[in-house]
Amino acid sequence: MSDDHHDHKPTGLGRWLFSTNHKDIGTMYLWFSFIMLFIGGGMAMIIRAELYQPGMQLVDPDFFNQMTTLHGLIMVFGVIMPAFVGFANWLVPMMIGAPDMALPRMNNMSFWILPFAFGTLLSTLFMEGSAPNFGWTFYAPLSTTYGPASTDYFIFGVHLMGISSIMGSINVIVTILNMRAPGMTLMKMPIFVWTWLITAFLLIAVMPVLAGVVTMMLTDRNFGTSFFEAAGGGDPVMFQHVFWFFGHPEVYIMILPSFGIISQIIPTFARKKLFGYSSMVYATASIAILSFIVWAHHMYTVGMPLAGELFFMLATMLIAVPTGVKVFNWTATMWKGSLTFETPMLFSVAFIILFTIGGFSGLMMSITPVDFQYHDTYFIVAHFHYVLVTGALFAIFAGAYYWLPKWTGNMYDETLGKVHFWISLVSVNVLFFPMHFLGLAGMPRRIPDYALQFTDFNQMASIGAFVFGGIQLLFLYIVIKCIRGGEKATDQVWEGAEGLEFEQLPSPAPFHSFTQAPEVK
Amino acid sequence: MTDQNQQKNENSKVVKKLLLATVFMFGFGYALVPLYNIFCDITGLNGKTSDQAAVVKAADIDNNRWVTVEFIGNLNDNMPWKFRPAISKMKVRPGEPSRINYVAKNVSSSSITGNAVPSVSPGQAAKYFTKTECFCFTQQELKSGEEKEMPVVFIVDKNLPKRINTVTLSYTFFNSPVAKKEKSSVSMAKK
Ligand code: HEM
Ligand SMILES: [Cu+2]
Helix, strand or coil: CCCCCCCCCCCCCHHHCCCCCCCHHHHHHHHHHHHHHHHEEEEEEEEHHHEEEECCCCCCCCHHHHHHHHHHHHHHHHHHHHHHHHHHHHHHHHHHHCCCCCHHHHHHHHHHHHHHHHHHHHHHCCCCCCCCCCCCCCCCCCCCCCCCCHHHHHHHHHHHHHHHHHHHHHHHHHHHHHHHCCCCCHHHHHHHHHHHHHHHHHHHHHHHHHHHHHHHHHHHHHHCCCCCHHCCCCCCCHHHHHHHHHHHHHHCCCHHHHHHHHHHHHHHCCCCCCCHHHHHHHHHHHHHHHHHHHHHHHHHCCCCCHHHHHHHHHHHHHHHHHHHHHHHHHHHHCCCCCCCCHHHHHHHHHHHHHHHHHHHHHHHHHHHHHHHHHHHHHHHHHHHHHHHHHHHHHHHHHHHHHHHHHCCCCCCCCHHHHHHHHHHHHHHHHHHHHHHHHHCCCCCCCCCCCCHCCCEEEEEEHHHHHHHHHHHHHHHHHHHHHHHCCCCCCCCCCCCCCCCHHHHHCCCCCCCCCCCCCCCC | CCCHHHHHHHHHHHHHHHHHHHHHHHHHHHHHHHHHHHHHHCHHHHCCCCCCCCCCCCCCCCCCEEEEEEEEEEECCCCCCEEEEEEEEEEECCCCCCEEEEEEEEECCCCCCEEEEEEEEEEHHHHEEEEEECCCCCCCCCCCEEEEEEEEEEEEECCCCCCCEEEEEEEEEEECCCHHHHHHHHHHHCC
8 A cells, every 4th residue: 555645554564463553454354354365265276177078086075075165164254255344444434434443442342353263263174173164054953963163163163263253243333324425324324334334233133143053053963952953852944044034134234335335336337326315225224134044944844734834935036026126227327337347347246246246046946846957056156146156256357346446545556457347247147047957957966976968058158167167366466556656546546436445535545534524415 | 535434434334334234133043942942832833842730729520521641652762761651542531631651760870860752643632631740840960770650640631632542652762962972973083
């Protein structure tokens, strides 16, 4: 970060270790997430290399299972969530005209817990026996009675992540509720702030439930309780209920902030106001509320009664309505706008289309009778990678390109950005689209070997994976290059950009911003 | 300065509320356990039958109908017993109490305590299947080599839906968790 401003800031390692500055902490969250992206991505490369051909090639099945488990856990808790917290740290105070987050010291702590949490999780790879190998959903009794010894470390790691997320969310909520500049009413807040406010409430509602479920696992494993153990009167199916009561809201925790990012970017490059601001707010809130009553759509095949299957099917379909409202609003914002397609816009448009594909496969799976066919096949894998990679991750890319000039004061290399976009776009579809066909043809998920007829599509997917994985190194290069220098960004950065951070702050944003509350029209 | 203090006060008010919400939701996660069990008990979903002896009113027998009841005995992993029903099926009149025996034998070299977990299939029948006496209500201990006959007395409710004419009662004997813990620590030590 270039520093030609007069505000004093601490230097050296201490600056980062003891930082209470929302921008520094935001930067650390983003780098942490970036490093995790490469660790989790490396695991994905191992998975796809093994699946390049039928038969056992490179790794043994147990290690394969450890890779799928850790890949899932790292991508969910170590990449997507911390990246969004990083964005929140950087942007929420600047967007609402606050000098910093409300609880700066807690902010520091909630970040520094993360390296310990993931250090613990990754250390299981080097333990005797094996690392967790029961899938990111850690169903009992696989993870209780049959879990490897390292499971207890996994549980400790999850506890730490939970504490970190809860502290982060408390901070976001207090900041948004108490620190807005005079005149910044709730219904004037940028949509990104709104989506984070709602996400933070979701986190506070479900992270404790996750903490509860791993605590039950811990006592089942070590202290003789039988929450999930049939022998003692417990019930393994109950594990799934409690887990998905957390799990489904969790998937919205990973997508709502990206809705916010996309809602900031589309109007800028369409040079129009966001279509339907208040319907966006209400749609986000209804998605969040509905997300609490659909959890059992992950469990259609456990043997629920007909009434239950029907209820969860209809509730799940209902979620598509507010989601559709959002897609409609983004499209309407672009309608007759004077569009330009810089890299952030390209990623945003791709987000809208590809996320919608993921939504459609979700709708297919929401239909109970057909989900009996799709469940636990590659179709599920295709679905959640469309919503999480071309959804959440693409939104993170879009947001990074969009705000990097504001953060660093330099424009990123537009040509390289476009190369990154186009190669990612093509390879990600080569990677995930064939998985739909594999799933429909009956290839189960989480297996290291498969029947011969699945070979062609698997090879396509693996090739796509290697290209997609490789091209992210270009993104790393682009980010570093932008931090180091480049064409100076204007204060507004983008011709059509609006919002306090673009209209009232210079580029790069100074270390301390809005020490005097700005005037909000 | 007072401004800042006021801000701090307001912040800590919100923080307190949010912490309370966090604790509440942690508790709620645990509350889901009894809620889930109550829900299953009331609705009979999940094939769960009651774990308490039923009190039955004066016999009210449906003499126009036969229901076939099949019996299954299973053992969980790590359960060195033999376990089977004395007969594999019988015909009963709805409303009439019937008695059958299961036979268990401990073929290991040490004394073992087991837990039998019952399950009724189809799941919809669970609500209409009551037991007045069952070895599954308590834990069973068998000495090494001991064999034991264990009775079940059950009644099929006469309101059992007409389309169900076969009900399967299955028991799985588990090594009681306490006993198993010792075993698993032994196998851990071997690793
Ligand atoms: C219209 C919206 C959506 C619908 C109707 C929907 C529906 C479903 C259904 C029915 C399943 C379970 C399928 C099965 O296991 O048989 C599922 C799985 C999944 N969904 Fe979605 N979904 C939607 C959006 C999303 C979003 C936005 C995300 C995340 C950002 C997401 C992430 C996931 C994940 C991670 C799984 C797999 C979990 C696992 O078993 O590992 N979904 N979805
Ligand atoms: Cu879900």
